[in-house]
Amino acid sequence: MVAFQVLGGVSIRDAIVTTCIICVQCFSGLIVLRIFSSYTELDFLSALATGFxxxxxxxxxADQLLMTTSLNKFSWLLPLVIGLLVHSLRKPKRTILSGLSVDLSYVPFLLVPIPLVYGDLRESGVLILFLLGIGLLLWRKSQRPTQVIALGLLTVIPAGILTIGLLTRSNGQYGPRLLKPLFTGSDDLIFSESMSFSLSHYGLHDYAASLGTTIRYHWFSMAWTGLVDRVGHPAPFVITLHSAPIFVSLAIAGMCFGISKILVRSNSLGYLLVAALFGTAASIEPHRFFTLFNTSNFVSFLWIVLFIYLLLIHLKDSLPLFYVVIPLIAVVSLLSKAPYGVSLLVGLAGLAVHQV
Structure with a gap:
């Protein structure tokens, strides 16, 4: 992930620091997942995606609730501290990741961020379909190689993709590589950067770009990007334009793959689901769900997919804290993008009626 960010124009320092911060958040999520769920069929990638x-x-x-207190600098770490404490007191104890299972089936998901990182390629749905097809073929041809061979391939293949990206990217066409999405995307990206800065420094009660104005909706996803930006101090627009799209796209792909395994228990259909999501467009106009008009339009999908995934896990293997976790994620989805959250609640109501 560091290499993908650097290829997009992010400095090595910013890429490493940002990745470390996000890894800490991912670990916090993994601990929480192990506390409230005993579901044992999560594969490694889906577990990481859910933890993220x-x-x-x-x-x-935690950061927003304690924004105005003396703990505001470290409040984002409280879930990690509390989670480790609760996990250490649990009996019987369970490892946070029960096993590291790596095989070639994970390769395609390392390629998902390509259309988001490389502006020259992100309009090519055919490319994504092709790469996912290659990953599926490699998985079918492999006979579960040793971890050493699998990890070697997982190193060589992304390195090859990054090399191709370096050789084929266009330089100087839109100014600095780091800011290229600003010129090839939408002005809403500037608004997203402004909002994320304001939320991470002043909270909901005062919008820095319009003093005295409170922030009322579509804010949660930008509160997260602002949090990472405030803690890591990267260059402006690094999180909004590069880091967030890369990590979120991988997490969405991982959870979609997990959803497919619950519903149909087929890796092949899991790849098809990811290909359909990232590699196809609406029939009326060439519009994809991951087009980065702004942070709230894309990052908010992360928690929608998480809600669906946890709901399916609960229906299959009851979650002890279902009535705490699921409503929490529903509220997060609603605060991230109100139309997404409303659609989710309507769908949940329909499911409840159907179950009755």
Whole structure:
């Protein structure tokens, strides 16, 4: 992930620091996941994706709740501290990640961020379909190689993709590589950066770009990007334009793959689901769900997918804290993007009626 960010124009220092912060949040989410769920069929990638989605949510909640207190600099770490304490007191104890299972089936998900990082390629849905097809073929041809061979391939393949990206990227066409999405995307990205800065420094009660104005909706996803930006102190627009799209796209892909395994128990259909999500467009106009008009339009999907995934896990293997975690994620989704949250609640109501 550091390499993907650097290729997009992010400095090595900013890429490493940002990745470390997000990894801490991911670990917090993994601990919470192990506390409230005993579900044993999570594969490694889906567990990481779920941990990332949970960790970003609870870290942001803690940060916003304690914004005006003396703990505001470290409040985002409280979920990690509390989670470690609760986990250490639990009996019987369970490892946070029960096993590291790596095989070639994970390769395609390392390629998902390509259309988001490389502006020259992000309009090519055919490319994504092709890469996912190659990953599926490699997985079918492999006979579960040893971890050494699998990890070697997982190193060589992304390195090859990054090399191709370096050789084919266009330089100087839109000014600095770091800011290229500003010229190829939407002005809303500037608004997202402004909002994230304001939320991470002043909270909901005062919008820095319009003093005396409170922030009322569509804010949670930008509160998270602002949190990472405030803690890591990267260059402006690093999180909004590069880091957030990379990590969120991987997490969405991982959870979608996990959803497919619950519903149909087929890796092949899991790849098809990811391909359909990232590689196709609406028939009326060439619009994809991950087009980065602004942070709230894309990052908010992370918690929608998390809600669906946890709901399916509960229906299959009851979650002890279902009535705490699920409503929490629903509220996060609603605060991230109100139309997304409303659609989610309507769908949940329909499911409840159907179950009755």
């Amino acid at each position: 989605a949970l960790g970003t949510a609870i870290s942001t909640i």
